[in-house]
Amino acid sequence: MPEPTGILETVLYTDDLDRAKTFYEAIMGLSPVFSDARMAAFDVAARGMLLIFRRGETLAPVETPFGTIPPHDGTGPLHIAFSIAKTDLETWRETLAAHGVEIESVVNWPRGGQSLYFRDPDGHCLELATPGLWPGH
Structure with a gap:
């Protein structure tokens, strides 16, 4: 397949x-x-x-x-994760703070990655994840 x-x-x-x-x-x-x-x-x-x-x-x-694009829509706080370089983690913290975006949670993953969780203006849960979260990342 x-x-x-x-x-x-x-x-x-x-x-x-x-x-x-x-x-x-x-x-x-x-x-x-x-x-x-x-x-x-x-x-x-x-x-x-x-x-x-x-x-x-x-x-x-x-x-x-x-061609025709089928209908779709969504409600509620959805989640997406962006991959970032480990060396950019502190710069992201500073950027978010400078724009008044509160970091909601920090997770240190068993493979060595770290994730910052925060919200966009619509309440969607965004994640910035360094390598070590998933296999191949």
Whole structure:
């Protein structure tokens, strides 16, 4: 059986797209790739895309010249983790503090990795994880 080669897109939903775009650009340092009234797409280290959709705007299929995108949506505090270099951990702590983002939890993993947990403006649980969390990371 063939196996996937990676995760290409991760999706979060927001009630305030402008606020979310500002957070992910200014605080997380992600580069915007595309944006319209319905969604914003950000490059994540040239290895994947973070898509932020305005909540409720994707409940109907979207017809494009290339095909139909099926409906999707989400509610509640979702979770995503970003991989970071161990040497960048303190810089991330300082960056988050400088923007008034509270670190909710720090976890020291058995394989040697460390994770910082915090929230985006929509309450989504974000994680910054150094190598040593999972096999292959």
